[in-house]
Amino acid sequence: MRLERREHRPLALVIATPVVAVLAALALSGILIALAGAPVLEAYRRILIGAFGSRLSTTETLTRAAPLMLTGLAAAVAFRARLWNIGAEGQLYLGAITVAAASSHLLGGLPSAVQIPLLLILGAMAGMVLLILPLWLRLRFQVxxxxxxxxxxxxxxxFVSMLIDTVLKDPTAFGWPQSQSVADAAMLPKLLARSRLHIGILIAMALAVIIHLVQSRTVFGLQSRAAGLNPAGAVFAGVPLGATLVKVACISGGLAGLAGAVEVMGVKSYVTTDLSPGYGYSGIVVAMLAGLHPLGVVLAALFTAIMFVGADGMSRSMGIPSYIADVTVALSLLTMLVALFFTQYRIRR
Amino acid sequence: MSTLFDILASAGLWAAVLRIATPLILGTLGALLSERAGVLHLGIEGIMTFGAMIGWLAVYNGADLWTGFLVAALAGAAFGVLHAMLTVTLGLSQHVAGLGVTLFASSFSYYVFRMLVPVAGTPPTITPFQPLDIPGLTSLPFFGPAFFAQTAPTYLAIIAALLLGLVLFRTPLGLAIRMTGENPHAAESQGINPVAIRYGAVIAGSALMGMAGAFLTLSAFNSFFPTMVQGRGWICIALVVFSSWRPGRALLGALLFAFFDGVQLRLQPALNGIVPYQLFLMIPYLLSIAALAIMARRARVPQALMQPYRRGER
Structure with a gap:
């Protein structure tokens, strides 16, 4: 028996891979739930109920999916060009604080139709700036x-903690370190009344489609994929590697910054240092589960959001630590890696 | 200026430098050993978290401190097996596999901790390692409290650095490890098994990472809380580059780094109200980035780092 590299991966296999990976991760977490002394299937049933059991929980799951889609896209775009952007978490916070600062000090008086697009652009630019520095270090010093x-x-x-402790501190927050709120006109329109669900998820899904088209239909898309598959070969074929990576970094950092902006303008209205429960890091898992495909990111982000929102509900009713969601999501990254290996190779006798 | 001088002249600073350096030394050695064999190990942050948790938990449940330390090392080694399976046997992307190990090990730590230790207002504590009394040295004026009032794991870390340098550069095993990191195919032609060497280096390195974490809860502090590792693992990865993959320089790098950290910790109260404390807390991370920028091009990277080894495949 030996391993042989596959020349071609059938579509069914590509789609089945993340499904198998997620099931394997759920099975492994099931062992941990059993060790905690709880019935496993009942726990998973409660997770589903926690994520979709009511109107409130369903809208919460979708609300949670929006930033995960954006950070997932940020990672997917970068990883495809083999730019290892693991900094989405920081870029998200920088986008968030930029939006809070700009709206509360500068643009607060503008009408929504002008203010919201401006803020989204500013948030994205903040994320870009934070990724340009490490990219510059890589291109200049090979770091x-x-x-x-x-x-x-x-x-x-x-940096965010410092700002919300000093110049951007909300004086009416009873001494809590939290930033001033964005203006009411800066809040994203709601998708459904009496819920937190806002148009952020539509923005994220639209971006996923746009990125898919850019990656599959444009010269830049081809160049960014070439930069990832074989940098030396890409340069030989005339791809401007540095310029391509800068563009990729702008998109990736911008998406992560946008995630922070959307979270502030859609849900919180202000920034605290626990704005993100690790959206930046979960975005890496989302991207890998999606096989770095922008449209797959939408589904992978939904799965991750279901785990997080569902586990909160399950944890309250069954006494299993809600960290089980983090464990399952992390495990699904590992199982996905293993599953990907077996789609690249096949066993020959 | 006089504040700075007072700080430098206090024995407390130098004792703190050694204390701050210890987990960095152990972690950097672990990452260095793994990278010398050709495997980047970004699982370090998570393994340190797990080592901190499991070592503390063992002692909290009645084990003695050294057993706790050993448990952390063994747990680290177990994660090392996982990382080696992913990166050596399967030859997966070392970046992503390492991040996966970190995400899994840290979330698993929080899960186990929350499951076994009930939520309480103040976190439960243990009695940590006490400073060793070395006859003739600890009682020296200034030098005693500055350099010879450490807990046993600190001395262990320094010895480990010297020992690893000796093994890597003065023994056939060390030659085999370095050769595997430079060119596994050439190593194999010399009768060395690159797969076994890589497994061994990753597992032993991970055990060191587990100990680095355990030092935090068994000596530096006396309780465990999530996010306590605070990026120390990533700093260790930067220190490996800074040290040009040499254990002796890793020791010096960790000490230098701890020196800056110790000084900023002591400057913080002196400048309280003038400079936001967050700026001081940024220093370790910015220093690491600066160290990388300065050293990255000059350093001689193991040539086969991040390249999976498959027999008969190039």
């Missing part, structure tokens, strides 16, 4: 961007 983007997450969070 691995994985470590620098990871380290910048901590810097960005401390």
């Amino acid at each position: 691995d961007e994985v470590v620098t983007t990871l380290l910048l997450n901590f810097v960005a969070l401390l």
Whole structure:
């Protein structure tokens, strides 16, 4: 028996891979739930109820999916060009605080139709800026961007913490470190009355479609894929590697910054240092589960949101720590990696 | 200026430097060993978190401190097996596999901790390692409290650095490890099994990472809380580059780094109200990035780092 590299991957296999990976991750987490002394199937049933059991929980799941789609797209776009942007968490926070600062100090008086697009652009630009620095370090000094983007997450969070402790502190928040709120005109329109669901999820899905078209139909899309598949070969074929990576970084950082902007303008209206329960890191899992495909990101983000929202409900009723959602999501990254391996190779006798 | 001088002249600073350096030394050595064999190990942050949790939990449940330390090392080694399976056997992307190990190990730590330790207002504590009394040295004026009032794991970390340097550069095993990191195909032609070497280096390195985490809960603090590792693992990865993959320089790098950290911790109260404390807390991360920018091009990277090895496939 030996392994042989596949020349071609059938579509059914590509689609089945994440499904198998998620099922395997759920089975492995099931062992942990059983170890905690709870009936496994009942726990999963409660997770589904927690995510979809009522109008409230369904809208919460969809609300949670929006930032995950954006950070997932951020990772997918970057990873496709083999730009290892692990800094979505920091870029998200920088986008969020930029929006809060701009709306509360500068643009608050503008009407929604002008203010909202302006703020979204500013939030995205903040995310871009934070990714351009590590990319510059990579292109100029050959510094691995994985470590620098990871380290910048901590810097960005401390920077936000400093701002909401000082110049951007909300004086009416009873001493809590939280930023001033964005103007009412900056809040994204709701999709459904009496819920938190806002148009952020539509923005994210539209972006997924646009990115898919750009990647599959444009020269830039081809160049970014070439940069990822074989950088040396891409350069040989005339792809401007540096310029391509800068564009990819702008899109990736911009998407992560947008995730922060959308979360503030759609849900919270202000920034705290627990704005994101690790959306940036979960975005990596989302992107990998999606096989780095922009449309797959939408589905993978939904799965992740279901786990997080559902596990909260399950945790309250069954006494299983809600961290089980984080464990399952992390495990699904590992199982997806293994599953991908078996789609690249096949076993020959 | 006088504040700075007072800080430098206090024995407390130098004791703190050694204390801050210890987890960095152990973690950097672990990552270095793994990378010398050709495997980037971004599982470090999660393994340190798990080591901190499981070591503390063992002691909290009645084990003695050294058993806790050992449990953390073994748990680290177990995650090392996982990382080696993903990156060596399957040859998956070392970046993504390592991040996956970190995400899994840290969320698993929080899950186990929450499951076994009930929520309480103040986190439960243990009695951590006490400073060793070294006859003749600890009682020295200034030098005693500055350099010889550490807990046992700190001395262990320093010895480990020297030992790893010796093994890597003075033994056939070290040659085999370095050769596997430079060119596994050439290593195999010399009768070395690159797969076994990589497994061994990743597992032993992960055990060191587990110990690095355990130092936090068994010596530096006395309780566990989520996010306590605070990016120390990533700093270790930066220190490996800074050290040019040499254990001796890794030791010096970790000490230098801890020195800056110790000084900023002591400057913080002096400048309280003038400079936001968050700016001080950023220093370690910015220093790491600066160190990477300065050293990355000069450093000689193991040539086969991040390249999976498959027999008969190039």
